[in-house]
Amino acid sequence: MARALSDDLRLRVLKASAAGMSARQAAARFGVGISTAIRWIARASNGEATSRPQGWRRSSSLDAHEAFVVEIVDFYVSGKETPSGAADAGQGISDIRLL
Numbered sequence: 724m725a726r727a728l729s730d731d732l733r734l735r736v737l738k739a740s741a742a743g744m745s746a747r748q749a750a751a752r753f754g755v756g757i758s759t760a761i762r763w764i765a766r767a768s769n770g771e772a773t774s775r776p777q778g779w780r781r782s783s784s785l786d787a788h789e790a791f792v793v794e795i796v797d798f799y800v801s802g803k804e805t806p807s808g809a810a811d812a813g814q815g816i817s818d819i820r821l822l
Contacts, residue, residue, distance in 0.1 A: 728755060730773055733763050737772060740764045 732753060739749040740760075750760035766772075785792055 727774075727777065728759070733774065734772070736760050736763055737767050740767075 732755065736749045736753050736755060739752065740746060744752070746760040746764050747757050749755075749764075750757045753760075
């Protein structure tokens with residue numbers, strides 16, 4: 724896989740293109756691929772001047788229980804009486820296990 728190129732390099736290619744340099748000339752001058760320069764210039768013309776995030780956020784098995792987990796954490800931080808999710812599920816605070 725190719726290396727990630729900096730946003731600074733992307734902005735220099737875009738400035739050169741805006742100054743009248745062709746995408747091929749800008750690619751040769753800054754040492755990036757021709758298709759990369761063409762893609763950057765096309766995306767900038769659509770309002771996307773910065774790079775897209777790489778990778779993806781993997782979901783957690785706790786995502787479905789986020790509200791309950793946040794409530795348990797708030798309980799331990801604030802010292803409330805009983806978390807409502809634990810009472811609704813028929814669990815006492817002693818039944819909740821922390822991993």
